[in-house]
Amino acid sequence: MNDNNNHNDKIIIKGLNFYYGSKQALYNVTIAVKENEVTALIGPSGCGKTTFLRCLNRMHDLYAGNRYEGEIILDNANILDKGLDLIKLRSKIGMVFQKPTPFPMSVFDNIAFGLKLNGISKKSELAALVEKALKDSALWDEIKDRLNESALSLSGGQQQRLCIARAIAVQPDVILMDEPCSALDPVATAKIEDMMTELKRNYTVVIVTHNMQQAARVSEWTGFFMMGEVKEFDKTQKIFTTPSNQMTEDYITGRFG
Amino acid sequence: MMRILDRHKRDRFADFLFKGVSSFFALLIIVLMLFLFVVLAIESAPAIKAFGFKFIYSTDWNPVRASFGALPAIYGTIVLSAIAIVIAVPVSIGIAVFLTEMAPKKIRGPVGAAIELLASIPSIIYGMWGLFVFAPFLSAYVEPFLIENFGFLPLFRGTPLGIGMLPAGFILAIMIIPFISSVIRDVFLMVPPMLKESGYGMGATKFEVIWNIVIPFARSGIMGAVILGLGRALGETMAVTFMIGNSHDLSISLLDPATSISATLANEFTEAVDDIYLSGLVELGLILFAITFVVLALSKLMTMRFAPQKGRGKA
Numbered sequence: 001m002n003d004n005n006n007h008n009d010k011i012i013i014k015g016l017n018f019y020y021g022s023k024q025a026l027y028n029v030t031i032a033v034k035e036n037e038v039t040a041l042i043g044p045s046g047c048g049k050t051t052f053l054r055c056l057n058r059m060h061d062l063y064a065g066n067r068y069e070g071e072i073i074l075d076n077a078n079i080l081d082k083g084l085d086l087i088k089l090r091s092k093i094g095m096v097f098q099k100p101t102p103f104p105m106s107v108f109d110n111i112a113f114g115l116k117l118n119g120i121s122k123k124s125e126l127a128a129l130v131e132k133a134l135k136d137s138a139l140w141d142e143i144k145d146r147l148n149e150s151a152l153s154l155s156g157g158q159q160q161r162l163c164i165a166r167a168i169a170v171q172p173d174v175i176l177m178d179e180p181c182s183a184l185d186p187v188a189t190a191k192i193e194d195m196m197t198e199l200k201r202n203y204t205v206v207i208v209t210h211n212m213q214q215a216a217r218v219s220e221w222t223g224f225f226m227m228g229e230v231k232e233f234d235k236t237q238k239i240f241t242t243p244s245n246q247m248t249e250d251y252i253t254g255r256f257g
Numbered sequence: 258m259m260r261i262l263d264r265h266k267r268d269r270f271a272d273f274l275f276k277g278v279s280s281f282f283a284l285l286i287i288v289l290m291l292f293l294f295v296v297l298a299i300e301s302a303p304a305i306k307a308f309g310f311k312f313i314y315s316t317d318w319n320p321v322r323a324s325f326g327a328l329p330a331i332y333g334t335i336v337l338s339a340i341a342i343v344i345a346v347p348v349s350i351g352i353a354v355f356l357t358e359m360a361p362k363k364i365r366g367p368v369g370a371a372i373e374l375l376a377s378i379p380s381i382i383y384g385m386w387g388l389f390v391f392a393p394f395l396s397a398y399v400e401p402f403l404i405e406n407f408g409f410l411p412l413f414r415g416t417p418l419g420i421g422m423l424p425a426g427f428i429l430a431i432m433i434i435p436f437i438s439s440v441i442r443d444v445f446l447m448v449p450p451m452l453k454e455s456g457y458g459m460g461a462t463k464f465e466v467i468w469n470i471v472i473p474f475a476r477s478g479i480m481g482a483v484i485l486g487l488g489r490a491l492g493e494t495m496a497v498t499f500m501i502g503n504s505h506d507l508s509i510s511l512l513d514p515a516t517s518i519s520a521t522l523a524n525e526f527t528e529a530v531d532d533i534y535l536s537g538l539v540e541l542g543l544i545l546f547a548i549t550f551v552v553l554a555l556s557k558l559m560t561m562r563f564a565p566q567k568g569r570g571k572a
């Protein structure tokens with residue numbers, strides 16, 4: 001594998017606890033996400049992977065009663081600070097969900113959505129950026145003739161790639177993906193994995209996945225979650241060949257979960 | 258093997274019976290509607306013969322001289338429903354947004370229930386409340402304001418009476434808001450949270466998410482809610498009769514007394530002594546039937562145009 005030492009820490013998570021009301025879901029999570037690399041999060045269902053991912057863009061703030069403790073440092077600032085501008089934070093961090101979530105509008109408008117939020121309104125500029133985003137996500141040839149169709153008319157795999165294109169159109173610093181392939185067939189999954197290898201040239205990617213092979217294929221770093229704790233965090237190669245934690249080994253060899 | 262075959266037979270018979278019974282009732286509804294239409298047509302035949310198309314475009318409604326022009330009533334019905342919809346739809350969307358996206362969890366239930374309760378108040382109560390409470394308020398504050406500031410429009414000229422097209426439209430709007438808003442609320446609740454989160458995840462504000470994602474996603478449901486409200490508004494009688502002023506003089510001003518088809522029917526059926534008068538009123542009913550039918554059919558078509566986009570190519 002390539003040498004990771006020259007990559008900087010993009011996000012540093014220190015002693016993160018998270019509570020859904022009175023129910024604690026994350027315990028003292030401490031890891032560092034490297035810039036321009038893919039970090040995979042694995043672990044059995046309900047171990048807190050999604051919960052962790054949604055801390056990184058403060059998505060939990062949408063619902064009352066949720067509470068964070070600890071620090072998440074992004075670009076030298078703690079994003080858990082009370083007064084933080086969430087709109088600004090979220091426009092720097094893209095998110096892709098478990099199921100495709102195309103907006104009920106045309107393909108073009110889906111991609112243009114974030115651009116318009118960022119204040120780009122000139123038609124020609126929008127068109128150029130939409131084209132770039134679609135090319136970057138290898139969707140352009142497939143759907144360049146369907147830009148004015150409803151995004152809901154695309155296939156599931158195309159919809160999910162559209163969602164990724166929509167996220168990268170605004171050139172975020174970080175892209176969060178929560179089991180982005182769980183609703184897709186193997187062919188569509190392979191296309192998304194190809195995309196990810198392209199993406200990490202320019203973006204920092206954090207991906208939750210149920211699929212161990214996928215984690216091994218696409219990521220440089222892997223975190224193994226269990227019951228709200230990070231049991232092991234290391235280079236992907238190391239985790240999948242010589243894990244230092246017995247639980248990690250049991251999990252990746254399929255003995256549970 | 259035998260028993261399984263028997264069971265199949267029995268099931269098939271039950272299926273057949275069920276299909277038969279439900280198609281019978283479905284057909285019955287259509288037959289009833291046709292029957293209604295035919296009766297209205299037969300009863301209004303004398304008036305149709307006597308006045309022809311003049312019935313529809315003439316503005317002269319004078320039972321004493323046996324002259325019947327229904328234009329003021331037809332115009333009133335349509336404009337009144339339009340006013341009610343124009344006021345009720347934005348307010349209802351606002352209420353639905355409040356109930357689903359803004360209100361603290363604790364008050365959503367009670368406020369929602371209270372709004373639904375408004376729908377169960379008999380319309381005559383709205384009429385009385387409108388006449389005794391709302392009309393004086395309108396004539397003292399709202400209408401003078403409109404005349405003063407928007408009097409340059411022919412729509413807002415006249416005397417602030419507190420009864421007329423606009424006041425009746427207000428009451429009608431209040432009456433249909435509970436229906437429209439509770440349907441829209443239910444439609445909003447069906448918007449997948451993940452879809453909204455995708456919007457927030459891109460850095461959208463609450464308003465941007467509601468405006469660009471929630472409302473477009475719910476548009477066919479919103480159309481359905483509007484149809485429901487429109488259907489009610491077109492036929493609403495008692496409250497309108499109280500508020501509209503019941504004047505057959507056609508006026509552009511929304512502040513002047515006017516009439517609608519249903520208000521005319523409610524007011525004049527008991528007075529209609531001669532046959533041609535009665536026949537004229539039935540013809541009004543026939544026209545209301547036709548308007549309602551056409552409006553609802555058109556709106557259905559529009560919803561159908563919106564709907565397929567949603568179902569197509571789901572993951």
Ligand SMILES: Nc1ncnc2c1ncn2[C@@H]1O[C@H](COP(=O)(O)OP(=O)(O)O)[C@@H](O)[C@H]1O
Nearest residue numbers: 020023025043044045046047048049050051052
């Ligand atoms: N909105 C919520 N309210 C309360 N508990 C939740 C909520 N969402 C998830 N949880 C709980 O938090 C834990 C972690 O869930 P999650 O992060 O979704 O796990 P994973 O993504 O690893 O499957 C689980 O025990 C789950 O039941």
Ligand SMILES: [Mg+2]
Nearest residue numbers: 049050051178
């Ligand atoms: Mg999950």
